[in-house]
Amino acid sequence: MTSEEQVSQHTPETSRSVSRDDGQTGVPLRPGSTAEAGERRKAARANRVKKGLVIVNTGNGKGKTTAALGILLRAWGRDMRVGGIQFLKHENANYGELRALQRMGVELTPMGDGFTWTSRDLDETQAKAVHGWETAKARISSGNYDIFLLDEFTYVLNYGWVDTADVIEWLRQHKPPMLHLIITGRNAPQALIDFADLVTEMREVKHPFRDQGIRAQKGIEY
Amino acid sequence: MTSEEQVSQHTPETSRSVSRDDGQTGVPLRPGSTAEAGERRKAARANRVKKGLVIVNTGNGKGKTTAALGILLRAWGRDMRVGGIQFLKHENANYGELRALQRMGVELTPMGDGFTWTSRDLDETQAKAVHGWETAKARISSGNYDIFLLDEFTYVLNYGWVDTADVIEWLRQHKPPMLHLIITGRNAPQALIDFADLVTEMREVKHPFRDQGIRAQKGIEY
Numbered sequence: 001m002t003s004e005e006q007v008s009q010h011t012p013e014t015s016r017s018v019s020r021d022d023g024q025t026g027v028p029l030r031p032g033s034t035a036e037a038g039e040r041r042k043a044a045r046a047n048r049v050k051k052g053l054v055i056v057n058t059g060n061g062k063g064k065t066t067a068a069l070g071i072l073l074r075a076w077g078r079d080m081r082v083g084g085i086q087f088l089k090h091e092n093a094n095y096g097e098l099r100a101l102q103r104m105g106v107e108l109t110p111m112g113d114g115f116t117w118t119s120r121d122l123d124e125t126q127a128k129a130v131h132g133w134e135t136a137k138a139r140i141s142s143g144n145y146d147i148f149l150l151d152e153f154t155y156v157l158n159y160g161w162v163d164t165a166d167v168i169e170w171l172r173q174h175k176p177p178m179l180h181l182i183i184t185g186r187n188a189p190q191a192l193i194d195f196a197d198l199v200t201e202m203r204e205v206k207h208p209f210r211d212q213g214i215r216a217q218k219g220i221e222y
Numbered sequence: 223m224t225s226e227e228q229v230s231q232h233t234p235e236t237s238r239s240v241s242r243d244d245g246q247t248g249v250p251l252r253p254g255s256t257a258e259a260g261e262r263r264k265a266a267r268a269n270r271v272k273k274g275l276v277i278v279n280t281g282n283g284k285g286k287t288t289a290a291l292g293i294l295l296r297a298w299g300r301d302m303r304v305g306g307i308q309f310l311k312h313e314n315a316n317y318g319e320l321r322a323l324q325r326m327g328v329e330l331t332p333m334g335d336g337f338t339w340t341s342r343d344l345d346e347t348q349a350k351a352v353h354g355w356e357t358a359k360a361r362i363s364s365g366n367y368d369i370f371l372l373d374e375f376t377y378v379l380n381y382g383w384v385d386t387a388d389v390i391e392w393l394r395q396h397k398p399p400m401l402h403l404i405i406t407g408r409n410a411p412q413a414l415i416d417f418a419d420l421v422t423e424m425r426e427v428k429h430p431f432r433d434q435g436i437r438a439q440k441g442i443e444y
Binding site: 050053055057058061062063065066067068069071073075076077078095096097099100101103147180197198199200203204205207218222 | 277
């Protein structure tokens with residue numbers, strides 16, 4: 001067993017193939033203590049393939065962008081080549097994540113027009129989104145990245161500024177096989193979900209703005 | 223309007239109080255274009271309070287820890303004081319996020335015993351978890367942090383290694399009012415959800431390990 005396998009074996013998120021569970025914590029207390037189970041896991045690991053994943057974080061809850069940022073952070077810690085484009089953030093935005101990533105030498109480029117409701121010219125807003133996707137295509141196909149983030153890209157698709165089927169077809173043909181691509185935003189189109197490898201819905205259970213009138217706070221929300 | 227308010231107003235996650243929506247994207251295209259709506263929003267903002275949030279990321283999907291890491295990243299970009307404890311990760315762990323945070327000068331301390339299924343002595347594993355919580359209490363109440371993460375802490379609660387009611391009571395009395403606390407892990411106890419300000423369930427929609435036999439990959443999963 002390589003050290004990488006040892007690490008991945010000890011990660012709770014990857015122990016999913018283990019069926020025994022205490023039914024309460026969602027984590028097995030002592031799975032696979034038998035030799036047989038060990039053999040089964042070993043065979044499962046040998047069969048598993050490595051490939052660049054298409055990851056979609058959607059849903060109406062928090063954490064779609066921050067979970068993507070967490071992956072960028074983790075990958076940066078592994079000296080992987082990470083980058084991305086933020087589609088709705090204004091090109092002059094200076095959010096916490098942008099400050100952090102700049103400091104880390106990671107390029108996450110805001111290429112939006114602010115949000116649509118601040119737009120004085122929706123044609124211009126759409127043009128910026130289209131330009132963002134053109135830039136994304138060039139970067140994705142460049143071979144210069146191990147992980148690339150298209151932050152809030154579902155909005156661009158849902159507004160019809162870029163055609164979802166075209167995007168998927170382009171990715172099928174041009175995404176480097178080992179590149180991990182992360183797409184975030186509410187209401188991911190079904191075709192994108194069908195195309196993706198890993199889809200998580202962030203579901204809002206309790207929200208402080210609505211429930212308690214608490215305002216958005218620096219460092220937490222932006 | 224301060225520049226902070228301008229920023230928060232342009233963040234899609236904070237536009238929740240705006241009711242108009244195009245029904246497809248989950249984001250309003252042009253909310254509050256009337257003067258009346260502007261006044262309403264202004265009043266809502268004025269009423270909003272700032273406080274340290276208790277944030278819980280739970281559910282069986284991905285992104286619980288990475289979303290917390292994304293918040294740490296964002297806050298670090300704002301020069302906030304961030305830290306945390308990882309409860310299940312082995313004290314000698316060296317995951318991507320730990321490497322990254324070390325490089326950034328952020329202390330995220332693994333204080334676990336690996337995972338329970340690697341434990342040779344569950345009493346020892348429990349003792350480490352209890353020691354982790356004691357350490358967390360000292361750091362949370364120290365006043366040295368703006369944001370603190372208790373990663374995979376729900377497992378410690380669900381195994382009964384630390385009593386949930388005691389934890390909540392302690393937090394009520396000792397958490398500095400402006401400190402944001404993030405707790406991650408599956409199956410968050412209901413009492414913790416009731417106590418928290420912001421709860422998100424990460425719901426697994428599609429998973430590559432199970433669906434395609436793709437293995438956990440460095441930089442993405444760990």
